[in-house]
Amino acid sequence: MAFFQDPPRLGNTYESDALLREHLARTFPGNDLAGIEPELSHLGALAGGPLHEQQLAERDLEPTLVQWDAWGRRVDRIRLTPLWREAATLAARHGLVATAYERRHGPRSRTHQLALAYVLDPSTDVYSCPLAMTDGAVRTLLDGGDPVLVERAVPRLTSRDPARAWTSGQWMTERIGGSDVSATETVARRDAAGTWRLFGTKWFSSAASAEMALALARPEGNPAGSRGLALFYVETRLADGTPNGILVNRLKDKLGTRKLPTAELTLDGAAAAPVAGLTDGVRNIAPMLEVTRTWNAIAATAGMHRALSLARDYARRRVAFGTPIAARPLHAELLAGLEAEREGAFLLAFRAAALLGRAETGDATAMERALLRAVTPLAKLTTGRQAVQIASEAIECFGGAGYVEDTGLPRLLRDAQVLPIWEGTTNVLALDLLRALAMEGAAEALAAELMRLASEARDPALRPPVETALAGAERARAFLGEADGAVREAGARGVALTLGRALEVLLLASHAQWCLDQGRGRRALAAARRLARNGVDLVSPPSVEDAELLAR
Numbered sequence: 001m002a003f004f005q006d007p008p009r010l011g012n013t014y015e016s017d018a019l020l021r022e023h024l025a026r027t028f029p030g031n032d033l034a035g036i037e038p039e040l041s042h043l044g045a046l047a048g049g050p051l052h053e054q055q056l057a058e059r060d061l062e063p064t065l066v067q068w069d070a071w072g073r074r075v076d077r078i079r080l081t082p083l084w085r086e087a088a089t090l091a092a093r094h095g096l097v098a099t100a101y102e103r104r105h106g107p108r109s110r111t112h113q114l115a116l117a118y119v120l121d122p123s124t125d126v127y128s129c130p131l132a133m134t135d136g137a138v139r140t141l142l143d144g145g146d147p148v149l150v151e152r153a154v155p156r157l158t159s160r161d162p163a164r165a166w167t168s169g170q171w172m173t174e175r176i177g178g179s180d181v182s183a184t185e186t187v188a189r190r191d192a193a194g195t196w197r198l199f200g201t202k203w204f205s206s207a208a209s210a211e212m213a214l215a216l217a218r219p220e221g222n223p224a225g226s227r228g229l230a231l232f233y234v235e236t237r238l239a240d241g242t243p244n245g246i247l248v249n250r251l252k253d254k255l256g257t258r259k260l261p262t263a264e265l266t267l268d269g270a271a272a273a274p275v276a277g278l279t280d281g282v283r284n285i286a287p288m289l290e291v292t293r294t295w296n297a298i299a300a301t302a303g304m305h306r307a308l309s310l311a312r313d314y315a316r317r318r319v320a321f322g323t324p325i326a327a328r329p330l331h332a333e334l335l336a337g338l339e340a341e342r343e344g345a346f347l348l349a350f351r352a353a354a355l356l357g358r359a360e361t362g363d364a365t366a367m368e369r370a371l372l373r374a375v376t377p378l379a380k381l382t383t384g385r386q387a388v389q390i391a392s393e394a395i396e397c398f399g400g401a402g403y404v405e406d407t408g409l410p411r412l413l414r415d416a417q418v419l420p421i422w423e424g425t426t427n428v429l430a431l432d433l434l435r436a437l438a439m440e441g442a443a444e445a446l447a448a449e450l451m452r453l454a455s456e457a458r459d460p461a462l463r464p465p466v467e468t469a470l471a472g473a474e475r476a477r478a479f480l481g482e483a484d485g486a487v488r489e490a491g492a493r494g495v496a497l498t499l500g501r502a503l504e505v506l507l508l509a510s511h512a513q514w515c516l517d518q519g520r521g522r523r524a525l526a527a528a529r530r531l532a533r534n535g536v537d538l539v540s541p542p543s544v545e546d547a548e549l550l551a552r
């Protein structure tokens with residue numbers, strides 16, 4: 001008799017996600033929850049069933065670039081995978097961008113929208129990337145306030161009709177820099193008819209199949225540096241369908257996100273329109289980054305949940321040394337530690353979403369707006385790092401099977417690795433956090449948030465995690481109070497990760513108290529305690545010895 005291992009299975013990924021359901025029950029009172037749950041459950045059934053099967057079946061398919069038509073004309077069309085085409089239809093029909101702007105639930109619409117995205121994302125091969133940029137483009141165009149651009153693009157970017165819906169790219173990174181775009185080489189020049197035209201190279205242009213993009217370029221004659229850059233609106237095709245002065249040189253051959261076409265582009269006179277004046281492009285694209293970084297955190301926590309759902313199911317099916325590995329104390333201990341990480345990450349990502357929603361509808365207090373400025377980089381950088389760590393551990397939970405491509409599991413790790421890189425690396429966001437904390441009211445707002453959450457966690461069993469989190473936050477505060485110059489900069493990453501983890505523990509502790517009060521059990525309490533035991537304090541004042549490590 002030959003043995004064949006049962007593969008891991010998912011089931012309805014909404015129904016089985018206790019934390020998501022608790023969080024939504026906390027956020028949406030009574031009938032509002034009943035109004036949104038059927039759609040989430042429908043998407044959970046799709047994500048855990050047919051879409052996941054399609055994802056596995058299409059494992060070998062990748063987008064392709066068709067540069068020429070049969071008669072030698074340059075066309076630069078990108079052929080997408082079938083799952084991506086399906087994801088585009090689902091995203092439009094279920095309003096994955098529109099929900100945030102229709103605002104049926106006022107300031108809670110962001111939570112609603114990103115819950116839909118969270119459920120669908122792990123089964124749609126990183127289609128969240130174009131959705132995030134599309135969402136960011138809507139916000140940026142609305143904030144920019146140009147009525148012509150708003151009227152032309154926003155109804156399409158937020159359309160629920162798949163035939164009408166557009167997506168947007170975001171063209172910032174060039175060969176000279178992605179973290180530091182101040183030396184951007186793309187220039188904008190007016191032609192004889194007064195139309196702005198862009199000339200340059202964009203080095204990482206994801207979702208290159210999008211109908212439009214927001215691009216940084218320097219209007220000719222503007223000063224060097226980031227203030228001299230302007231933000232431009234570009235449609236990728238002309239009315240007759242031919243490229244708008246844009247050549248797709250090649251698609252990147254990437255470690256992961258392989259279904260996502262990321263292109264190197266030459267802009268050769270692409271017609272464009274300024275979004276908000278002819279300077280301050282980096283400042284004007286900030287709303288885009290606020291939105292995409294929030295999506296990044298949501299995608300990170302969704303990916304962690306997918307990896308752990310599969311690992312937990314597998315642990316019940318896989319037998320070693322006479323029992324399912326789920327029953328081996330050491331394996332169970334490992335899984336519990338990982339689950340605590342994902343629960344903290346989830347609550348941090350959705351806290352960023354909730355604050356964003358309140359800021360967008362004008363419901364946020366000044367304190368909440370200052371808090372949002374700190375929580376967005378914190379959520380992005382903390383969850384991005386956790387996503388890689390959890391994906392790596394989850395792969396190991398499958399033993400050799402985790403390393404074999406046709407199980408579909410290695411993709412989890414490859415796709416996670418992008419999360420700490422794009423939309424700002426961990427270092428870049430740690431420095432952004434320090435800038436945020438130096439702004440008026442932000443450090444106070446973060447401290448008040450930590451204290452508020454701590455005070456909500458009344459159960460004595462929550463004292464240890466609360467104290468661990470507050471002690472970590474205090475170490476971070478003390479470091480920032482004492483260190484300056486290069487020492488402060490070198491310690492930024494440890495400070496940021498400590499504050500991120502402290503916030504996660506306290507969000508979990510507050511959530512655990514709510515679960516206890518509602519008679520919803522002690523899972524969240526165990527998660528808060530475990531996350532704190534995994535460690536919070538990563539503040540590590542740099543030492544002069546560190547330089548010796550790098551000396552040759």
Ligand SMILES: Cc1cc2nc3c(=O)[nH]c(=O)nc-3n(C[C@H](O)[C@H](O)[C@H](O)COP(=O)(O)OP(=O)(O)OC[C@H]3O[C@@H](n4cnc5c(N)ncnc54)[C@H](O)[C@@H]3O)c2cc1C
Pocket residue numbers: 169170171172173176177178179180204205206207254257262418421422423424425426427428431
């Ligand atoms: C799959 C993928 C898709 C992408 N899609 C897009 C897209 O659609 N549009 C777009 O505009 N960009 C896109 N990017 C680019 C991405 O945003 C950049 O790669 C990223 O911002 C980093 O920029 P860089 O590659 O130039 O790295 P660099 O800026 O050269 O960074 C190299 C290293 O230096 C560190 N570093 C940089 N500055 C500092 C500092 N001051 N202090 C300490 N450390 C520092 C960084 O943390 C990093 O580890 C994509 C990237 C990937 C991988």
